[in-house]
Amino acid sequence: MTTAFKQNKLLQFGLLLVVFLLLYNFIKPSDDPYLNMLWRLPALIAWLPQWLTDTIKYIMFDWISVEIYNPELEDTEEVSLVKEITRSLSWFVLFFIQSIREFLVGGIKTIVTFTSWDFISDNPWAELPGLxxxxxxxxxxxxxxxxxxxxxAALVGISLAYISIFGQWEPTMKTISLVLIAALISVIIGLFLGIFAYRSKAFEVLITPILGVAQTMPAFSYLVPMIVLFGLGDHAGALATVIYATPPMIRLTLLGLKAVPPEVVEAGLMSGCTRFQLMYGVMLPTARQNILIGVNQVIMQCLAMVVIASLIGAQGLGDDLLKALNSLRIGKALELGICIVLIAIVLDKLSLAWANKQTDYFSNLSFSERxxxxxxxxxxxxxxxxxxxxxxxxxxxxxxxxxxxxxxxGITTDWFWQAGVDWIITNWYSSLEAFKVWFWEDVLSPIKNAFLGMPVIATFTLVAGIGYIIGGLKSAIIVSAYLLFIALTAWWDRALITAYLTTIAVLVAVTFGGVIGILCAQSTRATKVLLIICDTLQTFPSFIYLIPAIMLFNVSNTAVLIAITPYAMIPAMRYTVEGLRNVSPSLQDAGSMSGVNRMQRLFSIELPLAFPHIVLGINQTVMFALAMVIIGALIGSTADLGELIVGSLSDKDGIGNGLILGLCVAFIGLIIDHLLNTWARARKEALGLA
Amino acid sequence: MKLTKLMATSALVGAGMLAASFASAADSKKPIVIPTHNWSSQVVMAHVIGGIFESMGNNVEYVPADSQGVYEAIRNGDVTISHEVWQSTFGASFYNAMEAGGVIDAGTHEASTLEEMGVPGYVIEMNLCPGLPNWEALKDCPEVFATADSGGKGRWLEGPQSWHGDLMPVRLEALGLADKYSVTFAGSADAIWAELESAKKEKRGIITFNWTPNFTDADGFVFLEFPEYKEGCRKEDGGDGSCGSPKGWLKKAANYQFPKTHPAAYKMFSKLSFTTTQIGQMAALVDIDKLSHEDAAKKWLADNEAVWKPFTQ
Amino acid sequence: MSNQPLASKNEPVIKCDSVYKIFGDNTQRLMQENNNSIDVEKFKNEGCIFGVNGASFEVHKGEMLVVMGLSGSGKSTLLRCISRLTDTTAGKIFIDGENLLEMNSKELIELRRNKMGMVFQSFALLPHKTVLENIAFPLQVKGMSTAQSIERAAAMVELVSLGGRENYFPRQLSGGQQQRVGIARSLAVEPDIWFLDEPFSALDPLIRKEMQDEFLRLQGLLNKTILFVTHDFDEALRLADRIAIMKDGVIEQIDTPANIVLNPATEYVAKFTNEVPREKVLKCEDVMEKQDKEAKTSTITVAAEAIIETVAEAVLNESKPVTVVNKKGKTVGVLNRKSIIHVLFGENAH
Structure with a gap:
């Protein structure tokens, strides 16, 4: 009996559910503060954000002061050393961004760096003209x-011609200059940290959870700290981008290095490589495939940050896009969004081609050819x-x-899209009324209340219980620790709302994304097209969905979900297609030989085998949906964590609030990530796919 | 130590005394950093002011910035000025930064501002809720302002909660409207404009937070008339909150070093003052005439030399 | 050359003296507790695993020692101890008289750059480099200019008969071709010592045979000192000057192929030799008898080096013993029909 229970996961889940429902129904808010702890935990770490704000501000502005002579004021000034250091770093980053930028579109800052503002004022001819x-x-x-x-060549040419002809040349070049530097810094830091993590197990153990947090924490939550640390401007935008873009590079470098066959390393050693030669001549090039995926990820992440970076001073497409949205010019925003996607594609393809380039030693070229x-x-x-x-x-x-x-x-198709949006609103708004009422009253509202009516002890039981069934005691402890942190902040109810919005967005995205994925996986061409669409949507700024969603669905939870879903659907579609297409042909043949029809093959062979991979897709869907929490907050009406993260921008304690709120979002993500990954790994092993 | 020193300097400069004594010195050639936010009047005015600075021989640089985060940036010297400090929306951020030191008050625009709930002009014209803009009329027509998720109640679309906290829910309660109306917080100004635009297309009733001067002025936005604001009426001041918003100021802010590094420019900036109409013109050039922000600023400067020339003298 | 002291000429190129490689987390501690002496039973009880268990042997200049053993026998570990790709737990290893284990990393790099070459089972080519670049890699690591190294690599390509494929990437080559690149790479620096770690195990049987022939041709040309690891007994017999058979880290027997086949030292070795067709392994000199001056001999002669299989028919057709001559034509012994029959049908055949 007990062994049967130990082996039957379904039974275990059933029991867990019963316990959960009992707790859910019987625990109610109580006047007794101790009894009430079953309902909601006391906000024991509510002081943390304030403390964090004070600490960072102290370190930044008051910790170590030095006297510096300010020629502008003709007086010495007391300045904070830490601030001087971070500002020097900012200056350094800014210089490179500006140099590229002014080379492309002209300007004076680069010249000023080597001369002075007075010089340039006296000699206006010295301005860089731009190409x-x-x-x-x-x-x-x-x-x-x-x-x-x-x-x-055609791809690059057409993209750049589009950008120029549509009159977005200057903002695009501004964005490119920032993205190039941000990507370069990310790749370099990522490579070095990846190598370091490969060499030092201790460092790997230390950095793994930090990477997890950095990847799941909404970028919005560290914008204020970035302003405080590095000031406002392109450099701050670039550095915020670096934080967001580096983690995948570190991960993939580490993964790639670990995957280098030991014999290749030995071959390098036997060739007499020094440590340096071994790393740069043998290991990194051999790990190239993974590292290139890392570079590709960095470029994608950098471009995904273009709009957010413009909130802290990055110039270019992101800034223009926000301004266009502010004046509700969706068509223009769309064109700007397309420019961002085009840069992503062009940079990605060029970097790949560059990495795959080979030298021809035997081509005996004439002078003119060379x-x-x-x-x-x-x-x-x-x-x-x-x-x-x-x-x-x-x-x-x-x-x-x-x-x-x-x-x-330049040319614009603004009017066309504008007319389209107008048409949709005049024709659809009223007819959607019934759907809106139903969706809110019969779907969203009950689910939201169900989440908010959940006693904290029930939440813990459920999450820790699932952790225990899937991954044993260790998993249970890990997920409980994440949950405990959130429960002890002052924002538990908001976290529940975030969880509710994410849950529904994921359900919708997985349903639609899964179906689209299954359909497209039936044909090679459709698969290809779908993957291109996924790539495009991933860099297409999701801010653009915001306005039409509001126009059709008002400022409401429904609009938030409508805006989140297209983005969250990307991984659901991608992983479903990949999972199905990767089912080994011999198994497919075996199925066909046993006389199954197409439907049977899909449901009894392909889907079960692809399922672990699809679960990883669901995991990514959760991450994408959480990343969109911010976009949801810009629509409003949510009262979730995202609303406060956006609010932290104007908060005088914004540093600490933003970071701790960001951690709460990250921890929700990490709980799901841990559970789904553990399950998928075990399942893949069981199926012999790992 | 450092803080008090900075505050003392700020206070002194705020009084405008230092500015006068430095006025004779030449301005630094270092660029004056002007922030641009994401609404048209502000961006155009940034370029207008930049244009005036440039006409005086200063270098100017524009940096996109979040409208709330910008005060921290001015404090640290990353941004030199802010030319649109709205009392109710940014007052808190502005005073917080001033308290921390490094930001000075560079005077007030002539334009007075109002931030209040209101309705688009057609709501009055089409008489969707007879008796508006007097607030009492709201009692009889909540259904006109209902949405799918407001449960039959009328909906007030308020700005983000970080702007004025629970001001509007408290007011609904105090005015006895709470059982007929509820407040929805928008996530951003964009969300409000999108809702307004969508409502306008169908001529739907909508009550939303808005302000003037703004580009909506040109469209005929009407603010609701609540019981007049009195000192101490708001909940945080001990009242019940049953009053409308006061007329507010529109200030200018600057980094504390600005008067010393750019005395002439600072003198112009502290004198600079625009009226509601002028600000409305700037916004309309972009939002109605569809000019780019830079072009709108150029056009405005060319057409209104009589207005801005005196500031430079 | 001639002015070198005589001693160094006779000195073995590789010399192993009670080499141990012990795996296990507590090895270090046990070694300290035991004053650096090894108590095999005690260590095994503590959970240590012996990769190499007290290996002692010498390899002389121009000699090919094949280390044969099944997987897990420790043959590759032994090779990695001698190339110092893995740390040796105890014992001494001398390369040309120099203590390998006491070299610092700089000396080790110099040694590998100039004296050692190694071929790997999985080829271990650098996937991002072409055939030519792969071969030139050890030279470039040494600091040779690109032009020079490429020139030298091109010569190596010819040596391993890969002409025309210089600019191919490893992924575009077949297994056999890839291993030719591996061989060329390992020989590019003209090493004295050549390590081969199961170089042909990953290849198809036909290709394997072809590569063995190729290998013998090269060795005939270059005459390197070779340590060759394989799990294939036939391959060992075919190639080796001497064979070391390993089991569980211990060298069970080390001897010439003929002696191993004729006199297996342990039951384990005998398991391999039983199945071996002797006529294909043994040479005339292995089974010949002393020449009896009185006895008449046949008119034909056979070479001492010749494999029995190739001469068996001729000898059996002769009624008188056949004279065996060495390379210089000098008679070294005679071959009886009886000896041939013993080889072909076993000792008990009459």
Whole structure:
């Protein structure tokens, strides 16, 4: 009997559910403070945010002071050393961003760095003019051709032409300059920390949970600390991006290094490699596949941060996009969003092509052949400049289309999208009324109340119980610890609302995403198309869904869910397709030979085998949905954690509030992550897929 | 030690005394950093003020910033000025930063501001709720302002809760409207504009938080008339909250070093003052005429030289 | 060369003296408690596993020692001790008279860069480098210029008959071709000592045979000192000058292929030799008898080096013993029909 129970997980879950429901029904709020602890725990760490704010501010501004002479004031000033250090770092990052930027679109800061503001005021000619867009366009296309193929060249060319013709050249170049630097810093830091984690087990143990938190914590929650630490501007945007983009690089570097076959390492050693040569000549290149996935992830993450980074001073597309949304110009926001997606695709493909480039030692090239690219590049440069000069003559004081098409002065399809949105609202708003009432009154509202009516002891029993059944005592302790942290803050009820919104978003996303995934997996072409759509949606700024969602569904929980779902569906679709497509053909054949029809094959062979992978997709869906909590908060009406995180931007204790609230969101994510990952791993092992 | 020193400096400068004594010195060529937020009038005004600075020979730089976070940035010197400090929305952030030191009050615009609940003009014109804009009329038509999730009650769409806390729920209670109306907090200004736009298309009734001067002025937004604001009426001041919002100021803020590093520019900035109409014009150039922010600023400067030239003298 | 002291000429290239490799978390502690002496029983009881258990042998210049054993026998571990890819727990290893285990990392790198080459079972090619770049890699690591190293690598490509595939990536080559690259890489620095760790085990049988022939051809050309690890007894017999058979970390027997086949030292070794077709292993010199000056011999002669299989028919057709001659044509012994029959059908056959 007991062994039967030990082996039957279903029975265990059943018992857990019964206990949970009993607790749920019998525990009620109580006037007795001790008895009430079964209902809600006291907010024992409510002091933590304030303490964190004070500590960070103390370290930043009052810890160690030094006297510095300020030539502007002609007086010495007492300044904080820590602040000086972080500001120097900011300056350094900003310098590189600006140099690239001014090379691309012109400016004076780079010159100022080497001279002074007075110099530039006296010598206005010294301003960098920036390259004509035709030169950048030509150069990038040439690069694409040389690194890859005509196809890549066409992709790069068409993307840049689109950006220029649609009048988004300058903001795009501003964004690119920031993204390049942020990505570069992320890749370098990620590589080094990854290598360090590979060499030191202790460091790996230390950094793994930090990576988990950094990846699940909403970027919004560390915006205020970034402003305090690094000031406002492109550098702060870039550094916030780095925090968000580095974790996958570290993970994949570590993963890649661990996967290097021992014999390859030995081959390197026997070739007489030094430690350095072994790492950079043998191990990193061998781990390249994983590291490249890491670089790809970094680029995607950087571009996903473009809009958020603009909240703390990053210039370019993100900033323009927010302004466009503010004046409800959805069409324009859409065009800006497309620019972001295009940069993502172009940077991704170019970096991949570059990494796969090989040298040909035997090509006996003539002088002209060897220097052909330089010739072409020079031609493009000179041609572009001449063209820009002609343009100046032709267009006079108007826009010089051959130099830079001014922001928002290109073609636009704004009116088309605007008309579309108008049409949708006039035609659908009323007809959706019945759905809205039903969805709120019969679906959302009851679920929300059910979450809020859950006694804390029941929540703990449920979460720890699932942890115990799936992963034993260790899992139970881990998930309980996460939960305890949230329960001891002052924000437990808000966390429950966040959990409720996430749960529904995940359910909807998995249902629709799963069905779409299953359908597309039936055909190779549909699979390909779906994966491209997933890539596109992932970098497409989700802020854009916000306005139409509100227009159709008002400021309401329904609108929040509608805005979250398209983003959360991405991993659900991607992992379903991948899981199904990766079921081994021999098993498929075996199925066919046993005479199953298509439906039977799908449900009795493919889905069960793909299920562990799909569960990882569900895990990602949860992460994506949590990341969208912020977008939901920008719509409003939620009273969840996200609302306070957004609010922390204007809060005088915003540093601590933002960080602790962010941790709460991260811990919700990590609980789910731990449970689903543990389950999927065990399941994959059982199926022999690991 | 450091804090008191900074505060003393701020206070002194705030009184405008230092500014006068430094006025003769030349301005630093370091750029004046002007923040841009995500609403049109502010961005256009940033470029207008930037244009005036440039006409005086200063260098200017614009940095996108969150409208609440910006005061911390001014305090640290990352941003030099803020030219739209709204009393009720940013008053708290502004005074917090001033208290911490490093931010000075650089005077007040002529425009007075109002931040209040109101309805789009057509609600009055079409008489959707007879008796508006007097608040008492609300008692008889909550259904006009109901939404799918308000459970039959009328809905007040308030700004984010971080703006004024429970001000509106308290007011509903105090005015005896709580059983007919409920408050929904929007997550951002964008959310309010999106709702307004959507309502306008169908000419639906909607009560929303808004302010003036704003681009909605041109569309004829009407603020509701609540019992007049009296000192001590709000709950935090000991009252029951049964009153409307006071007219508020629109201030300018600056980093404490600005008067010393750019005396001439600071003098202009402290004199600078726009009226509600002028601010409305700036916003309309973008929101109605669809100019870009920069172009709108150029046009405004060209058309209104008589207005801004005197500030520079 | 001639002015080198005589002693160093006779010195073994590789010398192992009671080499131990012990796995287990408590090895270090046990070693300290036991004053660095090894008590096999005690250590095993404490949960230690002996990868290499007291190996002592020498390999001389130009000699090929094949270490044969099944998986887990410790043969690869022994090889890794000698190449110092793994730390040796106890014992001494000398390379050209120098104490390998006392070298610092700089000396070790120098040794590997100039004296050692190694071929791996899984080829262990660098996936991001072409055939040419892979072969040039050890040279570039040494600091040779790109142009020079590529030139040298190109010569190595010819040596292993891979001409025309210089710019292929490993993934574009078959297993046999990949191992040719591995071989070329290991030989690029012209090492004195050549380690091969099951180099042909991952290949198909036909390719394996072809590669063994290729290997013998190369060895004929280069005459390296070789340590060759395999689990394939036939391969060991085919290639070795001497074979060391390992089981559970212990070298059961170390001897020439013929002696192992003729006189297996342990039952374990005998298990391998029983199945071996002797005529394919033994040479004339292994079974010949002393020449009896009186006796008449046949008119034909056979080479001492010749495998029995190749001469059996001829000898059996002769009524008189056949003379065995060495390379210089000097008579070294005679071969009787009886000896051949013994080889072919066993000792009990008459």
């Amino acid at each position: 004509p867009w035709t030169v950048v366009f030509g150069g990038a296309t040439l690069l694409g051709y040389n690194l890859g193929s005509k196809k890549l 220097h052909r690219n330089k010739f072409i590049l020079m031609t493009i440069l000179v041609g572009g400049i001449i063209l820009a000069m002609i343009g100046k003559l032709v267009f006079g004081d108007g826009i010089n289309y051959f130099f830079i098409i001014d922001t928002n002065k």
